[in-house]
Amino acid sequence: MRELFTMWQNTRMIVMTAISAAAYVAVMLPFKGFVIIPGLTEVRPGAAIPVVLSFLFGPATAWGAGFGNVIADALGGMLSPGSLFGFIGNFFYGYLPYALWRAFMGHKNPVLSGGKGWLVFGIILVTSCLVIGSIIGWGVDLIRLAPFGALGPIIAVNNLIASAAISTILLALLYERVGMWGLLYFQILEQGGVDEEPGPFGRKAARVGGILCIAGAFIAFSAGLIISCEALGVGYGVTAFASGTKGTMAVAGGMAPGLLLILLGAILL
Amino acid sequence: MSLAFYHPTGGFFERANPVSKLIGLAAAFVPPFFADRPVEVLPYFGLLFSAALLARAGGNLVRVYKLMILLFVMSIVLWSFFYKGQTALCTLGPLVIMKESLLYGITIGIRLNCFVLAAIIFLTSTPIEDFTYGLSKLGIPFAVSFALTLAFRLTPLFIETGQAIVMAQKARGLDLDSGGILRRIRHYVPIIVPVLASGLRRADQLAVALESRGFGKGKKRSVVSEFRVTWRDYVLLSVVLLAGALMALYRFV
Numbered sequence: 001m002r003e004l005f006t007m008w009q010n011t012r013m014i015v016m017t018a019i020s021a022a023a024y025v026a027v028m029l030p031f032k033g034f035v036i037i038p039g040l041t042e043v044r045p046g047a048a049i050p051v052v053l054s055f056l057f058g059p060a061t062a063w064g065a066g067f068g069n070v071i072a073d074a075l076g077g078m079l080s081p082g083s084l085f086g087f088i089g090n091f092f093y094g095y096l097p098y099a100l101w102r103a104f105m106g107h108k109n110p111v112l113s114g115g116k117g118w119l120v121f122g123i124i125l126v127t128s129c130l131v132i133g134s135i136i137g138w139g140v141d142l143i144r145l146a147p148f149g150a151l152g153p154i155i156a157v158n159n160l161i162a163s164a165a166i167s168t169i170l171l172a173l174l175y176e177r178v179g180m181w182g183l184l185y186f187q188i189l190e191q192g193g194v195d196e197e198p199g200p201f202g203r204k205a206a207r208v209g210g211i212l213c214i215a216g217a218f219i220a221f222s223a224g225l226i227i228s229c230e231a232l233g234v235g236y237g238v239t240a241f242a243s244g245t246k247g248t249m250a251v252a253g254g255m256a257p258g259l260l261l262i263l264l265g266a267i268l269l
Numbered sequence: 270m271s272l273a274f275y276h277p278t279g280g281f282f283e284r285a286n287p288v289s290k291l292i293g294l295a296a297a298f299v300p301p302f303f304a305d306r307p308v309e310v311l312p313y314f315g316l317l318f319s320a321a322l323l324a325r326a327g328g329n330l331v332r333v334y335k336l337m338i339l340l341f342v343m344s345i346v347l348w349s350f351f352y353k354g355q356t357a358l359c360t361l362g363p364l365v366i367m368k369e370s371l372l373y374g375i376t377i378g379i380r381l382n383c384f385v386l387a388a389i390i391f392l393t394s395t396p397i398e399d400f401t402y403g404l405s406k407l408g409i410p411f412a413v414s415f416a417l418t419l420a421f422r423l424t425p426l427f428i429e430t431g432q433a434i435v436m437a438q439k440a441r442g443l444d445l446d447s448g449g450i451l452r453r454i455r456h457y458v459p460i461i462v463p464v465l466a467s468g469l470r471r472a473d474q475l476a477v478a479l480e481s482r483g484f485g486k487g488k489k490r491s492v493v494s495e496f497r498v499t500w501r502d503y504v505l506l507s508v509v510l511l512a513g514a515l516m517a518l519y520r521f522v
Contacts (some may be wrong), residue, residue, distance in 0.1 A: 021420035028425030
């Protein structure tokens with residue numbers, strides 16, 4: 001996680017942050033996706049951008065994804081208290097893919113790493129999407145704008161579909177090329193003399209952090225769904241709207257242990 | 270494609286200190302949370318609407334009115350159907366609309382629109398430079414606020430590039446609207462790759478240009494324009510805080 005802060009000493013990484021944010025918004029905003037519920041949700045190809053750019057630009061994408069979300073809200077006239085959780089959720093969505101990959105696979109090319117690589121890549125995709133759904137869904141539920149049972153799964157599934165559909169294709173087309181230009185994040189950080197080895201306590205601790213993140217993502221998301229949809233006696237599905245939100249802190253409290261695990265894991269990464 | 274909500278008017282809000290405007294925006298988000306019924310949140314909505322007119326944000330309100338209506342209607346529909354109230358109002362087939370659910374949906378709909386109004390007032394009266402100046406004064410490091418400003422500036426360029434690429438690819442036969450969900454998403458690959466490649470080219474040039482001008486070398490930075498705290502800032506913050514205090518008093522006392 002150190003590189004998230006040390007990268008601000010490197011001009012190239014600062015520029016990459018802006019590029020990541022602008023690219024995210026530019027692909028997210030104008031290109032409408034596949035409408036699922038009119039006015040509420042649609043699968044947008046732009047949702048795959050932070051995952052792809054995370055493998056390329058690392059910590060710059062974490063900040064860029066967060067900024068991109070704020071910019072998209074500002075340009076859409078939708079700045080709100082929810083934008084804060086949008087920033088945090090997207091920050092983790094841009095941070096976890098490269099950090100988890102580095103902890104388990106080092107600096108191998110993500111699309112040329114064999115069976116184990118594909119397995120790790122798949123777990124990373126699912127974890128990142130669950131984390132963004134959990135964080136934004138939790139925050140918006142906490143401030144009682146929308147129930148977790150509705151928003152969390154929508155965000156997670158939308159992002160997963162878009163990332164699964166095109167992230168591997170984009171990485172196959174871009175990773176080697178960007179590496180040849182010397183613009184992969186670890187190349188830039190090494191050139192700048194910044195240590196980009198995983199975690200403050202070494203690779204083993206980073207792997208433990210990765211496992212904590214993965215476990216935390218599943219725990220937080222499951223807890224949110226169960227509490228939002230079932231514990232109040234309304235069963236799973238859309239019937240859980242509102243009941244899990246208005247006047248109760250159950251969802252926020254129930255998800256907290258999972259979210260804390262994610263945070264702890266992210267620090268170790 | 271017009272992206273920016275800002276237009277210079279020289280009015281009350283535009284001449285307020287960006288730091289006050291940022292604090293005012295954050296504070297303006299709080300009062301709607303004190304309201305649980307439409308009558309409690311409507312006066313605040315009226316106050317923000319009046320402020321939007323004072324900020325000469327009418328044109329921007331026209332741009333976002335569809336979003337505001339959509340938020341309001343979706344909120345009413347969702348909460349009416351899925352929030353469990355006690356007093357039946359009417360039935361729609363198998364669904365029973367409860368009075369409490371409908372009222373709560375209306376409240377949340379107005380609450381969301383209050384956020385839109387507050388954001389529109391801020392965005393109409395604040396250029397990007399003032400926004401980042403405010404962030405810097407609030408303690409955000411210069412490199413961070415610079416990256417945010419740069420991202421704001423690059424976004425329209427990237428969107429233009431993307432639209433040019435879409436037109437070029439469509440002219441070459443790319444069909445974005447056919448096929449199932451995965452196929453349609455994959456159709457975007459020939460668009461996203463050139464957008465990212467052009468971004469990378471820009472990144473390299475930008476980094477060289479910045480470093481050649483000594484970016485990041487000086488510790489103490491100067492700014493082009495300094496803002497003073499004036500009576501406008503006191504009025505702005507007082508009105509927002511007073512509105513919040515009144516709503517909190519009504520709710521809790």
